[in-house]
Amino acid sequence: MIRRALISVSNKQGLEEFARGLQSLGVEILSTGGTAKFLREKGIEVKEVAEITKFPEILDGRVKTLHPLIHASILAKRDDPSHMRTLAELGVEPIDMLVVNLYPFEETVLRGAGLDEAVEQIDIGGPTLIRAAAKNFKWVAVVTSPEQYGSILKELREKGELSERTRLELARRTFAMTSAYDAAIENYLGQLEGEKLPKILCLWAEKLQDLRYGENPHQAAALYRWGEGLAQGRKLQGKELSLNNLVDLDAAWSLVQEFEEPTAAVIKHTNPCGVASAENICQAYRLARECDPLSAYGGIVALNRPMDVETAEELTSTFIE
Structure with missing residues (x-):
């Protein structure tokens, strides 16, 4: 049963509704700094972490929740009498839920921030808290994204608690999340050093969507994003893409990026049916298509210039994926 929740977030999206939902279920809310201020301004009753630890936030907020009393409240095993006796002796209650998201390190780096600003966005307390809660998932729920708020409240309202399966997930x-977060930091620091082939390669990827099928219709596939690239793009219209569509798209886009002049490429099964450069992008597409009009049918087209009306009309004259 969730009796006490610690909330400390950088992303306030959906937080007011979630905190109100918890409060309506009788959950006591603990918080820190800016999050506590935000919740109080919304009329939500909050207890400061400093009231429990008797220790103020220090170092411009770098140290807020890094305290034995907080971590003891999270890590104590509820079925271990000695653990619960220790909490009682310390005068603290168990914390049953953590609502924490991490400083936006990757977003800060992507917008071109300098090293000093990037370093300030390396979260220390957040990962420490949520890893502790995740380790003790048998008794503690750890909520790390606003996307989870709705399902968490729904289960609490319907069942009065979160199942162990939910807490495990x-x-x-x-x-x-913490693995990806650390990988992003390591990759950034490696780029500063100009290291192209690191001794330890940290890879992580975020699932964006399931695809219609894999290389063949009986195979499953999904699209994952790692860093920058075509996965950052947005589909404007048309059916959902398959794995083969994306592989061809990547090949086509990589090819046209090799040219400075207006260039178009038509790709089928990762092989160029035609590639051409010209004075404008529409003319380049016509020339690329005419390299092999038969094979171009149903192909993938990439352009290294913005689409204009003339080119769009030309594209519709032939079926393309």
Whole structure:
């Protein structure tokens, strides 16, 4: 049963509704700094973490929740009498839920921030808290994304508690998040050093969507994003893409990026049916298509210039994927 929740977030999206939902279920809310201020301004009763630890936030907020009393409240095993006796002796109650998201390190780096600003966005307390909660998932729920708020409240309202299966899934997602977070930091620091082939290569990817099928219709596939690339793009219209569509698209886009002048490429099964450069992008597409009009039918087209009306009309004259 969730009796006490610690909330400390950088992303306030959906937080007011979630905190009100918890409060309506009788959950006591603990918080820190800006999150506590935000909740109080919304009329939500909050207890400051400093009231429990008797220790103020220090170092411009770098140290807020890194305290034995907080971590003891999270890590104590509820079925271990000695653990619960220790909490009682310390005068603290168990914390049953963590609602924490991490400083936006990757977003800060992607917008071109300098090293000093990037370093300030390396979260320390957040990962420490959520890893502790995830380790103790048998008794503690760890919520790391606003996307989880709705389902969490729904289960609490319907069942009065979160199942162990739910807590396990939340823990698994937490460890995936902290792994990706650390990988992003390591990759950034490696780029500063100009290291192209690191001794340890940290890879992580975020699932964006399931695809219609894999290389063949009986195979499953999904699209994952890692860093920058075509996965950052947005589909404007048309059916959902298959794995083969994306592989061809990547090949076509990589090819046209090799040219400075207006260039178009028509790709089928990762092989160029035609590639051409010209004075404008529409003319380049016509020339690329005419390299092999038969094979171009149903192909993938990439352009290294913005689409204009003339080119769009030309594209519709032939079926393309």
